[in-house]
Amino acid sequence: MLTLYHGANTRSSRIIQLLIEMDVLDRVDVRTVGLVRQGNVGAPDPANPHPEGKVPFLDHDGTLIRESNAIVQYLTDHFASPMGMQIGDARRGSYLSWLAYYGNVVEPVLIGLVAEIDHPVFHITFRGPQEIYTHLGETLSERPFLLGDDFTAADLIMVSPFQFMPDFAPDIPQVKEWIDRCLARPSVKAMKEYDANLMEAVG
Known part of the structure; x- marks a missing residue:
């Protein structure tokens, strides 16, 4: 159960x-x-x-x-x-990378922004929001969702901070359009x- x-x-x-x-x-x-x-x-x-x-x-x-x-x-x-993405699917590596990236980088960086953490060790370890936004923008310039044409759990977890903290959404057209597509789902x-x-x- x-x-x-x-x-x-x-x-x-x-x-x-x-x-x-x-x-x-x-x-x-x-x-x-x-x-x-x-x-x-x-x-x-x-x-x-x-x-x-x-x-x-x-x-x-x-x-x-x-x-x-x-x-x-x-x-x-x-x-x-x-x-x-199941084992054997060529997209599984990218799928797992997005899940790990969310927990290991995205959430710490955004929590750091909220907490106004400004320390060299923090930035060296996690980089910052601009690197996240650039990564999203480059990925979404080629496809509507992170892994291709279809919405997956990678999109669900990666878009979640922008759902609850919309002010953190970057002013990048392809990222804003992706956020809108994700949040319009039933x-x-x-x-x-x-x-x-x-x-x-x-x-």
Whole structure:
């Protein structure tokens, strides 16, 4: 049994969107847990098995998977969905690179911007937003989505910061058009409705 520990309007919302895109939301037990949110609002939830009280957190019959990019890869492998690239697909290397790039570079850089971190070691390690924007712009100048003609989980996770922090979107036409294409997908609306229903039930 797959169990996803989730909090509405958090990073785990993109996992809900992924499950909707793959049409497997009904095959996962989604458990909503309490969280400590920004501003120290809320409290740790003993029902959440994540060692740091975060979401998303995936439990597959005792196999525990943490971090969004690892969960995305696990789910797209498990359900063999076109949202992910399977072993043998020539695009799998690029797919895995985008997932890793998101967690290893994109999120640290954007969090650094929010926190106003300005340190040589940080910049040497992660570079900065301009390198991210250039990489996206060059990739999207050749195709509508990161891996080609079709929307995949690589797009889903890479576009997510611009969904929640639109001011960080670069003024690059092909990137802005990609963001619009990604956020116009029906799964985005469905995910927002799913989370809104959760919040209404709690409130």
